[in-house]
Amino acid sequence: MSSKSVKRISECFIKSLHDLSPEAKQPFHFTPFELPCLNISYSQKGLLFAKPPPSESQDFSITAYLDDLRRSLSATLDHFYPLAGRLVTKKEENPASYVIYLDPENSPGVKFIYATVDATISDILQPADVPVVVRSFFDLNNAISHDGHTLPLLSIQVTELVDGIFIGGSINHMVADGTSFWHFMGAWSEIFKSKEQSRCSISRPPVLKRWILDGSDPIINLPYTHHDQFIDRLEVPPFIERFFHFSSASVSKLKAKANSEYNTTKISSLQAVIALLWRSVTRIRRLPDDSQTSCRLMISNRRRLNPPLSDDYFGNPISMVRGTATVGELMANGLGWAAFRLHEAVINYTDTSVKESVKSWIENPFIIKLSKMIDRNFIHVGSSPRFDMYGCEFGLGKAVAARSGWLNKGDGKITMYPGREGGGSMDVEICFASSQTMMDLECDEEFIDALKIER
Structure with missing residues (x-):
């Protein structure tokens, strides 16, 4: 190709x-x-x-x-x-x-x-x-x-x-x-x-x-x-991208496992899948146990605000939240613990949090500079399997696949998509700087146990 x-x-x-x-x-x-x-x-x-x-x-x-x-x-x-x-x-x-x-x-x-x-x-x-x-x-x-x-x-x-x-x-x-x-x-x-x-x-x-x-x-x-x-153009090093498919059954299994491990029912399917990715990617990076790692999630504020905005609100009302832990904590405490960290990061970002953040920015406006946010110890998750991508047919029937371009990507960027068959299935696009890291992910026991990797 x-x-x-x-x-x-x-x-x-x-x-x-x-x-x-x-x-x-x-x-x-x-x-x-x-x-x-x-x-x-x-x-x-x-x-x-x-x-x-x-x-x-x-x-x-x-x-x-x-x-x-x-x-x-x-x-x-x-x-x-x-x-x-x-x-x-x-x-x-x-x-x-x-x-x-x-x-x-x-x-x-x-x-x-x-x-x-x-x-x-x-x-x-x-x-x-x-x-x-x-x-x-x-x-x-x-x-x-x-x-x-x-x-x-x-x-x-x-x-x-x-x-x-x-x-x-x-x-x-x-x-x-x-x-x-x-x-x-x-x-x-x-x-x-x-x-x-x-x-x-x-x-x-x-x-x-x-x-x-x-x-x-x-x-x-x-x-x-x-x-x-304020302009800051980031030169991103080369990277490779690969898709992995989580069937409805594998997603349900991960959700059940995460909730069972933490003795709760509050962990969502998405939080369970992302927690698996956070643990597996961190493991293959072989970082020191005492170093800190984070999982950054982009979330919509539409329903977070009170009164809530319509789902049809047109704009970019999003924020970034993160789950953080030391590498040692993340590896020792299991899927449920990691997933609940993400759950807490999401539910704790409330109407009050949003408005305090907005008020703070208005008092001291700034423009994000991506060059100052580079950190090899994090993963960054964008897009959502909840978007109705496959409902857009344009007279050709259901799309055979969804794909994205190369912007806003780099080592550790994860993009979420709905699975084509629906039913709660998910496709996950993962970016790494090297093919060796991708090979290491495919050899990670926890990761391959969660899905069958098809070639």
Whole structure:
């Protein structure tokens, strides 16, 4: 697969089907959840579909299919119109102010790319490691969120394989988290499948009203005069990626084991699986027993806030929590102990915690610098098996696989997906800096006991 290369055939920009209302043309202001993410890379997720079988292929036209995708995307942007905008920085000298916001209007729109590659679905899914060519199924491969001033906030790339089609989205992480991205994809798929695309109705319109902490100003003034004062582009060393599948049965077994070991019923399936990964990865890294290790989890604050935000709230209202332990503690105390550490980290991050964190940031704003967060002793878990990825069909039936690009990854990054068969199954993508570490994971007894590794 290393010799395969993606060829871009065409690109254009897509705007909303109808003109924006006066209300929709107003500046879209960011919250304290989102502004710290100016250095975070774009999020890249996509779906691999099989082309119609030979008996039906005579009715399939890639030209017509692309036209339908563009038309339905335009209709979807009537609802998700911020995605067609650009970022703007407004600076004032007297009084001094530095405000970054989203302008929904003055932009060419969402980028739409059509590309081809001389590869098959099996070329993508058969190798043990994710082929490097998958990274070329996504646009904006070096972009950070601040680049949304000059780059599109969303770029869709449709890559035609010999026997398949990959639809990949690269989205600005200040504008949307995983919940919002898959909400958008589900709405786009819904409109695509509708026979009346021009009507633009969807079952779950996004909630675009901004959440504001009581008593705070919706327009946030950052303590800078130029973006060079906070921009931090991280050069990530090479890494490899591999997928592992946890069946419904293996997930249920892990959950039962974790709860039994800790004499509780509170540990979730996801917490049990992540605890296994935390223990196994830490073990194969052969770190000293007295060194500290952490498992970082990205969590949504929508239901954590009181009153809660709608699941349809569009934005990036996420936080990072972590379970921490010494290596010796993690290895000596078993799966249940590790899983309960994660459970506590999640449940203890309450409405009060969220609002105190937001208040603290407002009083002392900062932009996250990833170069200062590198730590070989941690694992970082993103995405979620609860996202309805396989509900997005785009007229091709259920996707055969979900994949992601190479941004926001590195040694110890773990990305969670739902298993294609549903039922609580999970797919886990693990990144390591070396193939030897990946081989060590596949030899870890606790890990291989939890799942059958298929090649």
